[in-house]
Amino acid sequence: MTNPEDLAICSTCGTQFDVPLSSPPKACKICDDPRQFVPPTGQSWTSHSTLLSQNYANTFTPDPHDARLTTIHTSPKFGIGQRAILLETPHGNVLWDCITLLDSATIDFIKSKGGLKAIVISHPHYYTTHVEWGRAFNCPVLLSREDEEWICQRGKREGGGDVVEFMEPGEKTREVLPGVTVIKAGGHFPGSLLLHWEGRLLIADTVVTVPSALYHIDRPPGTTSYTFFWSIPNMIPLPPSEIQKIWEAIKPFDFDVTMGAFPGMDVRGKDVKRRLLESVKIQVRSEGWTEHEILSETV
Secondary structure: OOOHHHEEEEOOOOOEEEEEOOOOOOOOHHHHOOOOOOOOOOOOEEOHHHHHHOOOEEEEEEEOOEEEEEEEEEEOOOOOOOOEEEEEEOOEEEEEOOOOOOOHHHHHHHHHOOOOOEEEOOOHHHOOOHHHHHHHHOOOEEEEHHHHHHOOOOOEOOOOOEOEEEEOOOOOEEEEEOOEEEEEOOOOOOOOEEEEEOOEEEEEOOOEEOHHHOOOOOOOOOOOOEEOEEEOOOOEEOOHHHHHHHHHHHOOOOOOEEEEOOOOOEEEOOOHHHHHHHHHHHHHHHOOOOOOHHHHOOO
C-alpha cells in the first residue's frame, strides 16, 4: 500500500489520486473537464511529501469580525488557491471546503480547537485530499451525490465507515450541526453547495464574488457584486434557468455576510442579500433576457 504522502496530486487543481506519484494517471479528470483547464506546460504531478519538502505551509487567519471563524490557506499559493474555513460552533466544529496541504501544524491547530464533527466541500474542484482530512479527524466529508463521478479517491475512517457521506438528489438542505445548514444550489456543478450559519452565507464558487463587491460606499446604480458561472476560469456564464435555481435555493435564508472562495472575498452589510439578487438581475439582463420571471423577484 502506497504511503498517502506519496500519492499523485495534480499540480493545477490540487486533487489527490489513489495511485503513487511514481505511476501517475495519464491525465487529471478534474482538469480535463471543460470547466477547468490544463496549463500550456501540460499535465504535471506532485505529492504531499514533495509539497512539504518545498516549504509549503498553511496560515490560520481569524475573521476580524468573529474569531469563531478561521481562514486556512496555503502559502505560497498551490493549485487553485482556495481557502478552507473553520467554523467553531457550540455543538462542534465544521470545516467548509478543503485544501490540499494537511500538515502536522494544521492537524494540531484544528485539534486544539476541538477537532471536527464534519467537513463540507462545495464542489469537485475543492475535493483535493479530502480522504486524508476525513481520516485525520475521523469525521465524515459531505459531498453531493450528483457530483460523485468526480471523486478520485476513496477511503475508510477509523471504525470502518466510509469517509464520504452524500447529500442525495432529493435533499435541498441538510443541517449538519444545529444551526449549520448545507444548501444545495447547483449551477457550477449539478451538486454545488453553500453553507449557512448565523447570518453568514459561505458561497465558494457557487456564487462568485467579483471585485466590485468589495467597495461598499457610494456604489453607482447597476454595480454588480456577484456573478454566476458554469466555468469560472474559462468564463462561461450560467443561463438564467440555472441562476434562478441558485436564487431559489438561497431565497429562504437571511444573511448579511457572504464569504467567497478566496481570502479577502468577504462582503458585509445589511443589504448583502439585496445586492445578490441585484447581481442576478444584472447578469440575466446582460445575457439578453429583458423579460424573465426572476427580474420581478424582490427581497
